[in-house]
Amino acid sequence: MSETINVSGTTKEEKYASLLPQLKGLAEENDQYAALGNVISGLKYSLDFFWAGLYIVKNDELVLGPFQGTVACTRIGFGKGVCGYAWENKKSVIVDNVDAFPGHIACSSESKSEIVLPVFGKTGEVVMVLDIDSDKYNDFNSTDELWLTEVVHIIESIVNI
Numbered sequence: 806m807s808e809t810i811n812v813s814g815t816t817k818e819e820k821y822a823s824l825l826p827q828l829k830g831l832a833e834e835n836d837q838y839a840a841l842g843n844v845i846s847g848l849k850y851s852l853d854f855f856w857a858g859l860y861i862v863k864n865d866e867l868v869l870g871p872f873q874g875t876v877a878c879t880r881i882g883f884g885k886g887v888c889g890y891a892w893e894n895k896k897s898v899i900v901d902n903v904d905a906f907p908g909h910i911a912c913s914s915e916s917k918s919e920i921v922l923p924v925f926g927k928t929g930e931v932v933m934v935l936d937i938d939s940d941k942y943n944d945f946n947s948t949d950e951l952w953l954t955e956v957v958h959i960i961e962s963i964v965n966i
């Protein structure tokens with residue numbers, strides 16, 4: 806298993822394409838915490854995001870899981886904020902300007918745009934969400950959604966529930 810990440814390319818597509826097989830390598834670690842921590846770190850630092858992490862469904866709320874970035878809100882209710890919206894609606898959400906999203910939960914004033922993707926368990930329920938934040942407006946598009954959906958599949962293979 807590779808324990809360093811080397812991302813090549815200049816475009817987002819190229820960077821994601823070179824990153825993905827390396828994240829799959831990190832996911833081969835049997836310990837779930839170790840694997841998830843490394844996948845999130847690889848993602849955050851390779852694409853130079855402001856914040857990347859998982860919120861895990863526990864009863865009726867999302868609880869902060871493995872992440873890289875500044876200290877974040879620890880609990881988010883069902884349907885609350887962008888993360889809660891993605892959980893409730895079982896779909897990915899791209900927010901170009903977080904200030905314009907009703908009910909956005911501002912963990913950091915530096916976060917300007919974000920993408921949140923649901924992570925599904927074997928029976929189709931949302932078990933966590935992947936939350937990526939940028940310090941730039943309009944930083945996420947369908948390219949990110951496409952590639953991050955592949956990252957979500959890697960996360961689902963690690964969690965395997």
Ligand code: SME
Nearest residue numbers: 877886887888909910912
């Ligand atoms: N942006 C999220 C809150 C989590 S922080 O960004 C890490 C939201 O509104 O759901």
